[in-house]
Amino acid sequence: MTSAFIFGLLIALMLTGMPISIALGLTVLTFLYTMTQVPIEAVALKLFTGIENFEIMAIPFFILAGNFLTHGGVARRMIAFATSMVGHWYGGLGLAGVVACALFAAISGSSPATVVAIGAIILPAMVQQGFPKRFGAGVIATSGALGILIPPSIVMVIYSVATGGSIAIDPEGKRVLSASVGQLFMAGVVPGLILASMLGMTTFYRAWKNDYPRMPRATWAERITAFRRSVWGLLLIVIVLGGIYSGIFTPTEAAAMSAVYAFVIAVFVYRDMTLKDVPRVLLGSANMSAMILYIVTNAVLFSFLMTSEQIPQAMTNWITSSGLTWIEFLLFVNILLLVAGNVMEPTSIVLITAPILFPVAVRLGIHPVHLGILMTVNMEVGLCHPPVGLNLYVASGISRMGITELTIAVLPWLGTMLIFLILVTYIPEMSLWLPRLLGML
Amino acid sequence: MLNILDRLEEVLIASLMAAATLLIFVAVLHRYGTGVSFLYPYLIQIHLSWAQELCIYMFVWMAKFGAAYGVRTGIHVGVDVLVNQLSPTPRRYVVLFSLFCGALFTAVVGTMGLKFVLELAATDQVSADLEMPRWIVFSCVPAGSYLMCFRFLQVAWTFWKTGELPHHDESRVEGIDIEPPPQKAAR
Numbered sequence: 001m002t003s004a005f006i007f008g009l010l011i012a013l014m015l016t017g018m019p020i021s022i023a024l025g026l027t028v029l030t031f032l033y034t035m036t037q038v039p040i041e042a043v044a045l046k047l048f049t050g051i052e053n054f055e056i057m058a059i060p061f062f063i064l065a066g067n068f069l070t071h072g073g074v075a076r077r078m079i080a081f082a083t084s085m086v087g088h089w090y091g092g093l094g095l096a097g098v099v100a101c102a103l104f105a106a107i108s109g110s111s112p113a114t115v116v117a118i119g120a121i122i123l124p125a126m127v128q129q130g131f132p133k134r135f136g137a138g139v140i141a142t143s144g145a146l147g148i149l150i151p152p153s154i155v156m157v158i159y160s161v162a163t164g165g166s167i168a169i170d171p172e173g174k175r176v177l178s179a180s181v182g183q184l185f186m187a188g189v190v191p192g193l194i195l196a197s198m199l200g201m202t203t204f205y206r207a208w209k210n211d212y213p214r215m216p217r218a219t220w221a222e223r224i225t226a227f228r229r230s231v232w233g234l235l236l237i238v239i240v241l242g243g244i245y246s247g248i249f250t251p252t253e254a255a256a257m258s259a260v261y262a263f264v265i266a267v268f269v270y271r272d273m274t275l276k277d278v279p280r281v282l283l284g285s286a287n288m289s290a291m292i293l294y295i296v297t298n299a300v301l302f303s304f305l306m307t308s309e310q311i312p313q314a315m316t317n318w319i320t321s322s323g324l325t326w327i328e329f330l331l332f333v334n335i336l337l338l339v340a341g342n343v344m345e346p347t348s349i350v351l352i353t354a355p356i357l358f359p360v361a362v363r364l365g366i367h368p369v370h371l372g373i374l375m376t377v378n379m380e381v382g383l384c385h386p387p388v389g390l391n392l393y394v395a396s397g398i399s400r401m402g403i404t405e406l407t408i409a410v411l412p413w414l415g416t417m418l419i420f421l422i423l424v425t426y427i428p429e430m431s432l433w434l435p436r437l438l439g440m441l
Numbered sequence: 442m443l444n445i446l447d448r449l450e451e452v453l454i455a456s457l458m459a460a461a462t463l464l465i466f467v468a469v470l471h472r473y474g475t476g477v478s479f480l481y482p483y484l485i486q487i488h489l490s491w492a493q494e495l496c497i498y499m500f501v502w503m504a505k506f507g508a509a510y511g512v513r514t515g516i517h518v519g520v521d522v523l524v525n526q527l528s529p530t531p532r533r534y535v536v537l538f539s540l541f542c543g544a545l546f547t548a549v550v551g552t553m554g555l556k557f558v559l560e561l562a563a564t565d566q567v568s569a570d571l572e573m574p575r576w577i578v579f580s581c582v583p584a585g586s587y588l589m590c591f592r593f594l595q596v597a598w599t600f601w602k603t604g605e606l607p608h609h610d611e612s613r614v615e616g617i618d619i620e621p622p623p624q625k626a627a628r
Contacts, residue, residue, distance in 0.1 A: 017535065022542055060503070272615075294504060
């Protein structure tokens with residue numbers, strides 16, 4: 001009853017189009033003033049201490065690092081490198097687009113920005129070479145979403161934070177702690193590579209069948225030059241993953257180091273921007289981080305309310321008593337997240353759903369890292385899923401194609417992503433193998 | 442007057458962002474610097490154990506004032522799929538309703554925060570590492586929330602007058618020129 005009220009009110013408020021953070025906050029306030037004995041003071045304290053957590057502070061740093069390198073110059077270098085490596089295969093520039101998207105998205109951390117940066121450069125080139133526009137737009141709209149899965153990933157930090165305080169009991173009755181940021185980053189590597197290769201294979205197959213143009217094979221000298229130009233950006237991933245894995249940095253420190261590194265590369269090595277541009281990048285990053293942190297604050301209030309009303313426990317008991325298996329449960333999770341992923345942005349979805357799904361999943365014997373990767377992949381698919389995935393709109397802007405036409409254009413790659421989602425859902429080892437091999441689990 | 446407030450807001454959050462980044466960068470360098478034998482005698486005298494706490498407070502301040510700035514730039518997005526299907530007149534009222542909800546929420550939070558800070562100011566609680574009075578640290582909650590409330594009302598007023606909402610363009614990338622569409626896209 002109470003949970004029906006809470007979620008009903010939340011959804012009703014959200015549908016008016018108000019910011020999700022405000023909808024969360026108003027739900028909590030309404031509930032507090034009308035239906036519960038939880039002292040207001042306890043909630044007020046949460047307002048202050050909700051984001052006093054050093055782990056969360058990785059988010060602004062990663063956003064800053066990404067914004068320094070989200071620049072057309074970096075996109076051009078990634079495209080040049082990708083083209084020199086795979087451009088001579090079937091799929092040519094299309095295949096290069098997939099690789100360039102994967103590299104650029106990992107560094108910039110923003111899917112829409114990746115679609116714009118890579119798409120605006122590579123689409124006209126593809127059309128000029130004789131590719132149908134549809135083909136190019138489909139490749140870029142879907143590949144642009146790769147960034148969420150390849151570390152550093154903000155969604156993974158959010159998942160780790162959102163489930164950090166949850167009390168979860170596994171089938172044997174032992175308490176299970178949530179996944180750390182480092183474990184999730186490492187776990188994202190293998191699925192990220194597999195998804196990129198699968199999207200590449202779809203591109204390759206369709207280009208081979210329709211005999212689309214290929215690029216001349218690049219010489220090794222050209223490849224090495226292109227690599228040397230793009231390597232500075234790519235090193236960012238190495239710094240973050242290597243630094244966390246070797247224990248040199250905590251994830252938040254790694255994020256701060258990568259922000260400083262990105263600044264040096266953008267201003268002094270690539271010279272894409274001058275020192276005069278830095279305040280603008282700082283302001284833009286602060287704006288984006290503050291928005292996310294504001295949702296986090298209100299989501300903390302919301303999950304505090306849910307915990308004090310014992311909603312996650314009630315749901316766990318209900319699901320275990322209904323005899324649902326983990327296979328059915330994960331199917332339900334996928335559908336829920338895909339629907340939500342279409343209309344909301346990833347951060348909010350993970351913040352609201354993870355604290356509820358996590359204890360249930362653990363009780364059914366699902367590994368916290370596996371659930372985290374699965375949720376991340378869902379966010380990715382949601383971004384390019386018709387009718388209202390954000391990437392489609394962005395791609396429609398740069399390709400000047402209607403949403404309906406684009407929906408048809410992305411179908412082959414979207415199908416590939418859905419197959420990949422099923423693989424990730426039902427083969428936990430895909431996510432768990434690398435962190436386990438490295439002794440992180 | 443308003444321009445000064447706008448500018449102040451921007452300078453504050455951008456500098457907090459830069460300062461926090463440099464702070465953690467220096468703290469990490471310091472930690473590894475003390476491992477180098479010839480630097481050790483100099484660096485060991487500097488204590489940076491408070492860096493983490495200061496970084497958190499800087500970001501909390503940045504988050505509160507940045508959230509107010511975000512209302513002005515339209516970065517706080519919601520689920521607008523349904524609202525955008527409405528015809529102009531009902532849409533106008535729904536948008537105004539949601540803006541007033543924003544103002545209401547931030548006003549309540551600001552007042553709650555103000556009461557809390559006033560109570561804290563009467564005590565002499567200090568923070569763990571910096572030993573700064575806690576009420577100073579927390580005063581960003583009422584200040585930021587009231588500012589945010591003001592911003593919501595400001596946006597609502599502009600919307601009422603001109604029918605325009607601030608819109609954050611997520612797909613803008615520096616160094617990429619997209620030629621404008623042949624004819625103006627219909628909204």
